[in-house]
Amino acid sequence: MNVDWSKSAEVREIVRRALAEDLGPSGLDVTSLATIPADQTDTGDLVARADGVVAGLDVAAAVFDEASAGTVKVSIKASDGARVTRGDVLATVAGPTRAILTAERTALNLLCRMSGVATHTRAWADALAGTKALVLDTRKTTPGLRVLEKYAVRAGGGTNKRMGLYDVAMIKDNHKLAAGGLTDAYRLVRSAFPDVPIQVEVETVAEAVESVEAGAEFLLCDNMSPALLREVVAAVGDRAELEATGGLTLDQAREYAETGVDYLSVGALTHSSPILDIALDLRPRS
Structure with a gap:
C-alpha cells in the first residue's frame, strides 16, 4: 500500500523541516563533506534489524530525493503494511555518497517511527x-x-x-x-x-x-x-x-x-x- 508522498506538499514540508533540523543554519553535513570526495558514488540497502511491519518507504525515498536534488535513486523492495523479518532488504539507494549519508538519519528516523506504529497497530488488529x-x-x-x-x-x-x-x-x-x-x-x-x-x-x-x-x-x-x-x-x-x-x-x-x-x-x-x-x-x- 505504498503511497507516492512525492506529490504531497504536506509531507514534502515535513521532510524539509526534518532535514533542516539535522543540517542547521549552514545546511552542511560537515563529516560527509570532510571525508567523502564529491564525485564518489555508492549503493546501500535499507535493512530490517528486527521483525515487524514496515511503513513509510516512500517517505524515506522522499528524504533521499530532497537531500540529493534527485540524484539519489531509491528502489523500493517491500510494500507498506507487509510483515518483514530481520535481515530483509526493504529498499536500495544509489547515487552520490555524500547525499546518501546526509539523508540517512532523517530518512531512518521517519521510516523507523512509522514502521514502529504499524507494527504496534498490527498486534492490536x-x-x-x-x-x-x-x-x-x-x-x-x-x-x-x-x-x-x-x-x-x-x-x-x-x-x-x-x-x-x-x-x-x-x-x-x-x-x-x-x-x-x-x-x-x-x-x-x-x-x-x-x-x-x-x-x-x-x-x-x-x-x-x-x-x-x-x-x-x-x-x-x-x-x-x-x-x-x-x-x-x-x-x-x-x-x-x-x-x-x-x-x-x-x-x-x-x-x-x-x-x-x-x-x-x-x-x-x-x-x-x-x-x-x-x-x-x-x-x-x-
Missing part, C-alpha cells in the same frame, strides 16, 4: 481478528507528524478516527459542563455545524441513552468495564456505533472486543509505539 471490532487511533500524535503516523496506523491494519478538531465534533465532559449538559451541547453543535459528524463521550448507560435520544450516532464509552459496556450495547442496540476508550491494553483487547462494541480506541498506537529498527548498510566497495 491481530488481537481483534474474528470480532467485528476495529482498532482506532486518536489525536495523541507527535506534533507535526500526524499525517504520517495515521498513515502508519492504516498500514498496520488500524482505522483512522478524526484527523483533527475540524472534521469531527467530539463532545467530551468539559464541553458538556460548558454548554450546560449533554443534550444542550449536542443541540448547539448540530445547529452550528449541521453537516459535521458528532461523537459523544459517555460514562454511564443513562448518558448513552440520552445521547442517542438526542440524535448521536457515535458514542465514546470512556473507562467502562467490559460488564458495563455490555449493558450499553444492550441499551443502545443499533442506534449508534460504540467505541471503547480509556487506558486499554493489548492483553484486554479481546475481552473488550467481545462485548459487542464496534471500535477500540488506542492512543498508545501513536504516543507509545517503539520504533522498528531499520538501518542503512552501504555495500562494500570493489
